[in-house]
Amino acid sequence: MLFGVIDIGSTSVRLMMTDGEKVEKRVNTTRLAENMDEMNTLQPVSIERTAQAVAEYYFVAMQNGAEDVYAYATEAVRSAKNKYRFVDRVRELCGLEIDILDKKTEAEIGFLGASTKGRCCVIDMGGASTEISVGDGENILYSKSLPYGIVRLSAIEREKIEMTPFINDCLMGYGEIPPFDNVIAIGGTISTMAAMKNQLEKYDPNVVNGSVLTLSDIENMYDKISKMTMEERRHVKGLPEKRADIIAPGILMYSLILKYLGADKLTVSEGDGAEGYLIKLGVLPHGFRAIYQKII
Helix, strand or coil: CEEEEEEECCCEEEEEEECCCEEEEEEEECCCCCCCCCCCCCCHHHHHHHHHHHHHHHHHHHHCCEEEEEEEECHHHHHCCCHHHHHHHHHHHHCCCCEECCHHHHHHHHHHHHCCCCEEEEEEECCCCEEEEEEECCEEEEEEEECCCHHHHHHHHHCCCCHHHHHHHHHHHHCCCCCCCEEEEECHHHHHHHHHHCCCCCCCHHHHCCCEEEHHHHHHHHHHHCCCCHHHHCCCCCCCHHHCCCHHHHHHHHHHHHHHHCCCEEEECCCCHHHHHHHHHCCCCCCCCCEEEEEC
16 A cells, blocks of 8 residues: 655655655755745745645655655744645646645654654754754654744855854854763665765665765855855765755754754664654554655
8 A cells, every 4th residue: 555645844755655665756946935034924936835745746656556645844834824825826827735734743743754763953944944853763842843944044045144143143042951872864865965975876765874974064055055156066976966055064063053052963864744744643563664765
C-alpha cells in the first residue's frame, strides 16, 4: 500500500511517497513566503505557483497508486492573514484539504521523523521558522518555534542588518534547553549544506542521510559562501541554483545555534516531518527508518 504526504513549507513543496519501507521524495522550491509583507500576506504569484506545485504532486502520487494523499502546511500558511486564499486555491485545483499545523505539532512531527536512540535535540529550519525540540524516544521534553527561517532571514539580510548580533538576539527566545546526547538537523537548508560538504553533483539521500557537520565545517562554509558572488555560488557543487541567493544566512544561523546549544557537531537526517506526520497518524511505526530510493 502506497501513501503520499505533501509538505507545504515556506521555501519548498515536498512530496514523499512510501510503501512503509522504501521512500521517494520530490522537492520543488516555490518560495511561498517570498515578499510576505509586514501584514503577513501571501503574494498572489507565490500562492499560484505553490498551489500549482501542490496539485502537481497530488496527481503524481495518485498516478503512482497512492491509497491516500495527505497535505500539511507550516509557518508561512499558519501566520498568513490570507491563508484561506491559498487553501481554497489548492482545493479548487485538486480537491486536496490542507492540514495547517500549529507550532507544537510541527515540532512534534519533525522530532518523530528524525529522532534516534538516546536524548536527541532536533533542529528543523524551514523558510519562515526554526524549531528546536529535545526528547527521549517518543516523549518530547522541550519544544520551541521561533518565526525565523531561511527566507525571512534572507529578507532581513537584504536590509543590510548585521546578521550575527540579530540572530544571536533571536536565539535568546529559546531560553534554557534541556541536556541532550546528540544533535540532529532536518530540512532543506541542512540537507543542502550536507550536499555541499560532500560536493554532490547529483543529490544522493543516502550520502546526505547521516552526514556529520562539525561547527568548524559550518563556519568555514559560511566564510566561503558569504564572500561569493551569485554567479560563483551557482558553480558550488551541491548547491541548487534556486537556493544560491538564500543559503548564506541559513548557514550562519546553524553555526550560531550550535554555539547556543554548546554543541560542536550535528548529524543530518533525511527522516523529517513527512515521516513524522505519518507516524503521528499511525500509518508508520514509531522509530521508522526508511530505505531512500531517490530525492529529485
